[in-house]
Amino acid sequence: MDDLQNHLAKTLKAQRSLRGWSLSQAAGITGVSKAMLGQIERAESSPTIATLWKIATGFNLPFSLFIGGPLTPHDTPRQSQHLPALRQPNLAMQVQTLFPFDAVTRSEMLVIELAPGAVSESAPHEQGVIEHAIVIEGQLELRVDDVWQSIAAGDALRFEADRAHAYRNSGAYPVRFYNLIHYPDR
Helix, strand or coil: CHHHHHHHHHHHHHHHHHHCCCHHHHHHHHCCCHHHHHHHHCCCCCCCHHHHHHHHHHCCCCCHHHHCCCCCCCCCCCCHHHCCEEECCCCCEEEEEEEEEECCCCEEEEEEEECCCCEEEECCCCCCCEEEEEEEECEEEEEECCEEEEEECCCEEEEECCCCEEEECCCCCCEEEEEEEECCCC
8 A cells, every 4th residue: 555655645746746736726626625635745645536536637637647557568468466456445445447548549447346335426527538337247326417327247338427427336245347438638
């Protein structure tokens, strides 16, 4: 966890510095408190996945930039056991980068696991962001705006992620799904 915490600290500080933002400005843009941002930058706190999504969205950056993962050539097999994973403190949600953000395809691919009873709310992303949820195991419930849809293992849903959305596991077993995210050209 220390490696991930240090990576988060360095990445957040570098991205904030690139923009010339104070902690107060970054807090206003991301909706994450100045105190929490400072703690993350000093590697004194590990943010929740929801907080990290707010930061990535506010900075208009791919989520995978913050949790890292080795960049490898396109034709190199990925070994998921060697990829960093971000876990909620209560283990309700785990996110692992399968393919980090690729500037050519403007996409990243994550593997997300939701524990039974877990809910993850997501604020709208930058306009033009498209997400694909591809369920591997279990039954995922996905809300876009105010409409919940159920997605079974082997099924998928593509949606515009610049609207409020949420993921939920109402079942008794964990739900695992791929989350493929496409970012618009800037």
